[in-house]
Amino acid sequence: MIIKKVKILNFKSLRDFEIEFNNDINIIVGNNESGKSTILEAINLALNGQLNGRQAINEISPYIFNLEIVNEFKADLVAGNTPLPPSILIELYFTSEDPKLASFKGTDNSEKSNELGIVASIEFDERFNDEYLSYIENPAQVKNIPTEYFKFNWHSFSGASLTKRGIPITTTLIDASTIRLQYGTDYYIQKIINDTLDPTQRTNLSLIYRGLKESFSSEEAIQEINDVLSDTSANLNEKALSVSIDVSQKHSWETHLTAYLDEIPFNYLGKGEQNILKILLALERQVEDSNIILLEEPENHLSYSTMSKLIKRVHEKCEGKQLILTSHNTFILNKLGLEKVILIANGTQTNLSALSEETQNYFRKLPGFDTLRLVIAEKPILVEGPSDELIVQKAYMMQNEGKLPIEDGWDIITVRGLSFKRFLDISILLGKQVVVVTDNDGNYAKNITGKYQDYLVHDFINICADTNNDYPTLEPQIVNDNTLENINIILGKEFESK
Incomplete structure (x- = not known):
């Protein structure tokens, strides 16, 4: 079912x-x-x-x-x-x-x-x-x-x-x-342990724990302490005052015993160790x-x-x-x-x-976390490589008083040029706005218009590329579109010529 x-x-x-x-x-x-x-x-x-x-x-x-x-x-x-x-x-x-x-x-x-x-x-x-x-x-x-x-x-x-x-x-x-x-005590762990034990084992555990508590009062040092307390209380009434461990609860072991892993109390383990132990115990017993x-x-x-x-x-x-x-x-x-x-x-x-199936096969082989970034990103920008990411990020910061793009919800995702269409397939499936910053590689008609013609019919997909075939990649495009003064400001350099 x-x-x-x-x-x-x-x-x-x-x-x-x-x-x-x-x-x-x-x-x-x-x-x-x-x-x-x-x-x-x-x-x-x-x-x-x-x-x-x-x-x-x-x-x-x-x-x-x-x-x-x-x-x-x-x-x-x-x-x-x-x-x-x-x-x-x-x-x-x-x-x-x-x-x-x-x-x-x-x-x-x-x-x-x-x-x-x-x-x-x-x-x-x-x-x-x-x-x-x-x-x-x-x-x-x-x-x-x-x-x-x-x-x-x-x-x-x-x-x-x-x-x-x-x-x-x-x-x-x-x-x-x-x-x-x-x-x-972690109640999640104790519940799993309790569920794992059969009734006889739970009863035996309770009896053994009760016995340990009762033996506490038999210790010589505890008896000496209770003698002193009894003498003190005798001045107030005829009843003897003493200290011991509460044995009145039927199943008090659940709140006083704790789990150990390699002799380390469960609560002192790292969060990861705690989580995996809980999941594995639940899988073994409850599933x-x-x-x-x-x-x-x-x-x-x-x-x-x-x-x-x-x-x-x-x-x-x-x-x-x-x-x-x-x-x-x-x-x-x-x-x-x-x-x-x-x-x-x-x-x-x-x-x-x-x-x-082609797109599914691609993402099955994709390492890292990029499979989900497009899904989770509020406003994704896809670029071809790390240098493109740095340039887009720098340009955004200069136009927005030093704010990083991610602070305004723009997530710049570096993907290989051949992967753009795979990510755009997800964009279409989700109806998610996406911007692609890519190179024309010397042939805008073929590498942009032709390659993305099936995607450009969607108004939420924006392909950004230079139409001038003389400037095939982002770096020479930036040099061409800016004065030498601007380039030096952008790069923090003092070049004398382009």
Whole structure:
């Protein structure tokens, strides 16, 4: 059983969003705040009924609603209308031949289509209608959505209400980036250890720990201390005062024992070591029985070699399952397959599988991070080499009071001349504005007009090249177009002639 499609309405950064998935591996990439993590959260909410690791009903907050819809709601109130508060809607559409999911089929979805699926919604509870009307009597004082009057609704496409036990789909969300410490214990690690032990082992561990605590009071030095305390308290009442370790809690080992790696406490390990250990433990224990694996940016804090080993392990453990992961890392894209990449930009989905096979093959072989730079860049400028990058950057700084292009969102990306068309293929797929600064190589008609004729029909693609064939590259073009004085200023030199 797999998720074939997810629809998200008004949840965090996603106003009205739809995404389709591959049956096996899905790599979600995009800029910060594009909604990558929100997609994983939405899937986990719909399958497990949880937000931030707690029951959804306990985590309903005004800040999980899309900001645009919140502002529209407040503007509607100020305009004198009485709108109902907006709702959050998440729909999962499944593909499955499992008879256990047959009862999940129906038309109770936004498309009214007869499908297998689940609906999770956070919506206004009409039982609080009177309280809500009282709350909005003075619209100018309404600063946010009154989520105190909301409920969590969870049902299948057949309309039947759901509970976690009633969903025959097991999912695992692995996010090792957030480490919550209390009393030296990482609860993520302790949960995995606790889940790994069988009931007998957990009981034995609790008994042994209790025994260690009780033996504390038997130490001679502790007995001497308690004798002194007892004598002191005898002056106040007839009861003996002593110190010991609390043994009243049944399972206190969870909050007092910590994990070690090569005799080093887990919390003293480097962030990269902590993250990879968490991910590997989760993969070993939780993935085995899961149908769907959600993995949040596994590359965090990892070196290239460590990440290579981790991704190989992820690929092995998740074989035959649906894997949905988010990433900013080009290596992961190339390792797991470029055709599995889903680009998220401006609230829309683009699949790199839509690129030509020639372009896909090119990017599979491309080292470094350039595969993603065009996607993530706000305003990309493509140049042929390092010298071109320096010249364009210097010219921009001179025209903009010393500001670097990247400070205004212009990302100068150095690519080989033969690669321009491959990057422009992605630009067309995304509808992204891009500027190309290139050489005419002595033949403008052939190397610019002819070469890029299929790309120049798009108004968001701008090819910048000198039309004069006597100046085939950028450097002589600059010399030709500037006075000697300007060239010396630009280069910080004192040349006597061009």
